[in-house]
Amino acid sequence: MADGSTRTTVAKDARGLTYPLDVVPAPGEAIEVARGFFWLRFALPFQLDHVNIYAIRDGDGWVVVDTGLKTSATIAAWETALDGALGGRPVTRLICTHMHPDHIGLAGWLCERTGAPLLMSQIEYITGRMLMAEQAGDAPADGEVFYRAAGWDEAQIERWRADYGGFAKGVSPMPRSYRRLSEGDALSIDGDDWTVVIGSGHSPEHVCLWRRSDDVFIAGDQILPRISSNVSVWSTEPDADPLGDWMDSLAKLRALLPEGLFVLPAHGEPFYGVHARLDALKRGHETALKRLERTLRQPSRVVDGFPAVFGRAVGDGVLGMATGEAQAHLNYLERRGRATRTRDENGIDWWTAVEQDEETT
Template sequence: MADGVIRDEGEGDTARGLTYPFARVPGAGERIEVAPGVVWLRLPLPMALNHINLYALEDGEGWTLVDTGLFTPVSVEIWEGLLTGALQGRPIQRVICTHMHPDHIGMAGWLCERSGAPLLMSRLEYVTGRMLVADTGRPAPESGRTFYRAAGWTEDQLVGWGRDYGSFGRVVSPMPDAYHRLTEGDVLSIGGQDWEVVVGQGHSPEHVCLWRRSDGVFIGGDQILPKISSNVSVWPTEPLSDPLGDWMTSLQDLQARLPDDLLVLPSHGEPFRGVQTRLAALLRGHGQALARLERRLESPMRAVDAFASLFARPVGDGLRGMATGEAVAHLNYLERQGRATRRRDAEGVDWWQATDAPVSRANDDNGE
């Protein structure tokens, strides 16, 4: 369940109004200093979203690392080179993970074991990561089949999901058995500079961002990305959750507190300025998607039928799980707002309809 690209906004309207101060991106094994004491690193990812940005913060005689990449042979090789090359063989003092997705925590255990450095995360991210890693090797639960069947998956797709179940832990090195908890408002002294912990929700349960107020540097993780919208999904473990509501509330909170002149260091894409423009665009984009979806809910539809309302590109097999999660997130949000209802038919499939839509015989035809 690494991050993937579904909502690729390219250079369209929602990506305008941002400036990118760096002419190039770091290659494998390279570093670019983006602010005093802040080094930008990049690792490849074997998916449509083909990279993750990592940051190394000067911390006394060593470094504090922010995010780690997937645990793969390629990542191990690149990290071996980074530790002795770009990071000059200086010790790792701390490893911070913004959230629990595999491209962020995958190498954390490897780095902590190698260096003896502690892992710092929020509690919900650490516990959720440990839980998902523990699923590896377990048989797929029936609750998951129920969830995806309700969303409109075929029996063949359910079989494929069961076969691939537990893939999360296959790209995550064994996580440390202990961690240091980060909470909203904590202030970390790193290299004699104060970094404030800012917590967001929606993309993940308790996502950590880091803000150096002294010169306006903001490590945004996946909470604020410049050209894509982070995946916001409902998963089988919490099928009635409202992560889109959490996401939009978090974006509104960030709008209220962040100055526009920040240098935002994202996990994907390039460092940018124009955070207020970007936050407004993200909120506007989800609002427009919700409006399109609500219009199409005049007739009953399944979650998989909502893809066309939410995504500009076709959804292939590799992205079906995230696309389904995001579709259910938008439908759950509309249900919480009293703007949509669902009915489960005799085959276990949920049919959604706008609350102000005319009553249709489609429900009867689907076994209700």
């Protein structure tokens, strides 16, 4: 377990962010980044190759935030951390920011291993439990309709069918009960109050935690320093507007959080510069929407919007997430009267921009 001596100020990057730490924790190790607050990092077997975990000293034990994916390597790293970096002290509570597998993957295992209760927001817990119930090979017909409408070909739909039900592969069975976290709740941890701040868009009811006494903020995936969180529409709610939720959350956080905040993200490194980052995230989506409207001057499918939304071509390895995010941008435009769609006889949606009067642009 390292102490606070690793904190050093470095120059701002091109985004206006400052990263005060010049090291990252090895798997199973922990670095103290604020008073009584420790940073761990576990590997992910994806292009995004890590997730950050946080442990907050709580009397003689720890409050842990997020768990990593259910893999043998992550379990081994947790065993090393619990007995080593965390000093064999008990875990008093487990908080999961949201229900994505890299955040709740070992929630059931860790709660059973330590006896700690699970704390989550209601929608995230229920959604996670729902997704755990999906069976491999039981791809719903509604999903086929959704992806065909987006412009997928038959081979892509067949691969989706074959891979369906993969959520439970990365998540241990979740606890059958939990303690609910809601906006504005105050959690007492080692004598400090941590305020629950809820975000939305990346996931429906994402929990962030703010220690106001020294402005330490556990951001999860709600504010990442170098990448933008995926904001997607899925076949379970094809007309949803998660990008609208996301933009509203960015505005809410911009108004709520002080510029001097120390942000602890789920991916990347802890940083200062929260206002600059929130502004950049907002600009990024606004730019993508403008590019997409230009694309829609000609009737286009969801998959035709990838270059506008992402600024590059997209491979089949991330086709589902790319489709979800492009769909989110199109639904956003449709909700605001800036695009329309028509479904053809083959079940494919064709999207077209709505010309805007000068007074409304």
